[in-house]
Amino acid sequence: MRRLVDFWKLVQNENMKIYLRLRTWIMLGIVVLVPILVTVIYVLVSTSDSANGWDMMKLQSSILFSLITIFTVVVASESVAGEFSTGTIKLLLIRPWSRATILLSKYISLLLFSILFSAVCFLFTWGINAALLGAGSDASSVIPATSGYAGHSPWAYMSMYYLYQWIQLVLVVTFSFMISSAFRSGGLSIGLSIFLLFAGNTVTGILSATTHKPWIKYILFSNTDLASYLDGGSPLPNFHMTLGFSLAVLAVYFIIFNAISWSVFMKRDVAA
Numbered sequence: 001m002r003r004l005v006d007f008w009k010l011v012q013n014e015n016m017k018i019y020l021r022l023r024t025w026i027m028l029g030i031v032v033l034v035p036i037l038v039t040v041i042y043v044l045v046s047t048s049d050s051a052n053g054w055d056m057m058k059l060q061s062s063i064l065f066s067l068i069t070i071f072t073v074v075v076a077s078e079s080v081a082g083e084f085s086t087g088t089i090k091l092l093l094i095r096p097w098s099r100a101t102i103l104l105s106k107y108i109s110l111l112l113f114s115i116l117f118s119a120v121c122f123l124f125t126w127g128i129n130a131a132l133l134g135a136g137s138d139a140s141s142v143i144p145a146t147s148g149y150a151g152h153s154p155w156a157y158m159s160m161y162y163l164y165q166w167i168q169l170v171l172v173v174t175f176s177f178m179i180s181s182a183f184r185s186g187g188l189s190i191g192l193s194i195f196l197l198f199a200g201n202t203v204t205g206i207l208s209a210t211t212h213k214p215w216i217k218y219i220l221f222s223n224t225d226l227a228s229y230l231d232g233g234s235p236l237p238n239f240h241m242t243l244g245f246s247l248a249v250l251a252v253y254f255i256i257f258n259a260i261s262w263s264v265f266m267k268r269d270v271a272a
Helices: 002-019 022-045 053-086 089-093 099-133 154-183 186-210 214-218 243-267
Strands: none
Touching: 002 022, 002 099, 022 053, 022 099, 053 099, 053 154, 053 186, 099 154, 099 243, 154 186, 154 243, 186 214, 214 243
């Protein structure tokens, strides 16, 4: 129990490094303001009375999750690389904690950061649209007829949508964390992660359209669009894929990325 308390203090220390920075609150402000501004502008300029709060929430959530992923990647890129560049990593390593524990505390603080921003996103995208477009908006348009959630509560559908989006976020952030740990370069970590976030699906889409080789199914970004399963489809329509298959592939990548992060960090020469 004592070790758990000490570990939580280490996580709190990492959280302080994140939330004492002005940029974190600017990021959070963007997540709060974007849905408010988009909905208010829509209400002011639109002449249609058919606006649907759930549709608007899903659209805004899709945009904001890309931003939240980028924000978390920025924090992840500096979580390890920043410590090395400023020399503060030496102050951490002289404390009575193992390297594995230190790295785990950093990773958990990133997950908590992403969960907080995702929760704020959910709260404000629903709240502003419920307030201005109506809390009783028809959910039939946001849930496709092909979805397993057709005819069910939009709350259940949107909850699963957020879960699937968050899983994709975790994979991208874990990749960024790996690059930060392995190469001690925040810029490289941010650049590669953002490139994969926006270009990954495009590249795999082109590959799936031009070739039908089975190995395409095992590429990371062939499996990150889990929301397509929610709507009754799959990330690559030309291939036979299931939700269980994609989760298994993502789990393998998750383990590989973390294994590289931990193995490199454990052997890293701090003086280097």
